[in-house]
Amino acid sequence: MDQPTVGILHPGSMGAAVAACAATNAAAVLWCEDGRSAASVERAVGFGLTPVSTLAELLDRSDIVISLCPPAAAEDLARAVAGHSFAGVYVEANAINPERTQRIAALLPDATVADGGVVGSPPVGGKTPTLYLSGPADATARIETLFADTAVQAAVLGTEVGQASALKLSYASFQKASRVLVALAVGMAREHGVDQELIKVASRRTDSYLSEPQYVAKTAARAWRWGPELEEAADTLAAAGLPTEMLRAAAATLARWHGVKDDSELTLADALERLAQP
Structure with missing residues (x-):
């Protein structure tokens, strides 16, 4: 051909x-x-x-x-x-x-x-x-x-049309929501002065997003894209009769970062500050 x-x-x-x-x-x-x-x-x-x-x-x-x-x-x-x-x-x-x-x-x-x-x-x-x-x-x-x-x-x-979309959103549901959870966990630990200990604890486990807190800033810069994607995934869960609250909440958290769209200069401290005070 x-x-x-x-x-x-x-x-x-x-x-x-x-x-x-x-x-x-x-x-x-x-x-x-x-x-x-x-x-x-x-x-x-x-x-x-x-x-x-x-x-x-x-x-x-x-x-x-x-x-x-x-x-x-x-x-x-x-x-x-x-x-x-x-x-x-x-x-x-x-x-x-x-x-x-x-x-x-x-x-x-x-x-x-x-x-x-x-x-x-x-x-x-x-x-x-x-x-x-x-x-x-x-x-x-x-x-x-x-x-x-x-x-x-x-x-x-x-x-079947829909299979590829389902796989993409199934993966995104975990991968992208997990990045949001890292931001919350590191932010909580930072408030009490134990964020470095948290990272050490997480580093004892392999493949833990918690050992990569620097990715929080990248998550913030990409939030304008990731939020709608998680809403799509939540719709998929709803269609299957499964709870959507986790992904809806993650999308709402990401919405707090809409003001830093594609900001490559954002630091971890800046991202966490905006998460606490949007």
């Missing part, structure tokens, strides 16, 4: 890096300049992506479209694509719950929708995230081929 042309919707830090990996096995990787920020433009240029002027042009030229955007925008973006009757493969790779993924599939009757979930950091600097996939076998096979021999490891879970 000839190399496909790929369109990336919303080339953020993850999307742009994933798109750059796709370029290895694609004829071209397109992105739409319309309405994008200066930071998005800089990212796309840095990764060597090909600009187009309109969404219509991107969809007309693309065989495969990958949607990687903030969770809240996923359905609006799909509706915009549906308005152009896109008939290729649409990879819904956002951190949204399975029910929303299935709604998006229904919004795109002309397309073949593959469910995707990225676990891991953006594929730069030696990082190798996994793109889990589910949905029609022909579509997931094409995505596997697209990322063959790249830093993105594609893994097919099955043929």
Whole structure:
């Protein structure tokens, strides 16, 4: 099969890096300049992506479209694509719950929708995230081929749209909520002058987030993205008849950090101060 042309919707830090990996096995990787920020433009240029002027042009030229955007925008973006009757493969790779993924599939009757979930950091600097996939076998096979021999490891879970989303949110429920718990635990210990002892205790155990308190500042800077993701995971728990309070509470805690979006200069002390006094 000839190399496909790929369109990336919303080339953020993850999307742009994933798109750059796709370029290895694609004829071209397109992105739409319309309405994008200066930071998005800089990212796309840095990764060597090909600009187009309109969404219509991107969809007309693309065989495969990958949607990687903030969770809240996923359905609006799909509706915009549906308005152009896109008939290729649409990879819904956002951190949204399975029910929303299935709604998006229904919004795109002309397309073949593959469910995707990225676990891991953006594929730069030696990082190798996994793109889990589910949905029609022909579509997931094409995505596997697209990322063959790249830093993105594609893994097919099955043929049901929603499986990849469920795995992504199942992992996020623990991994991201655990980071929030670290902030609370370290903050409590710091208040009583025993935070260094807490870290020593935690360091006796392997793979403990409590031994990495420096990550609290990174958690704060990413809270604007992680909070909505945990709300999505909570919706998934609700659909299964399971309690949602823990994840709703974690999302509410993350909301206290919305004022430090992507602040790479934030320190642990600053993050804990904002947690106590938002």
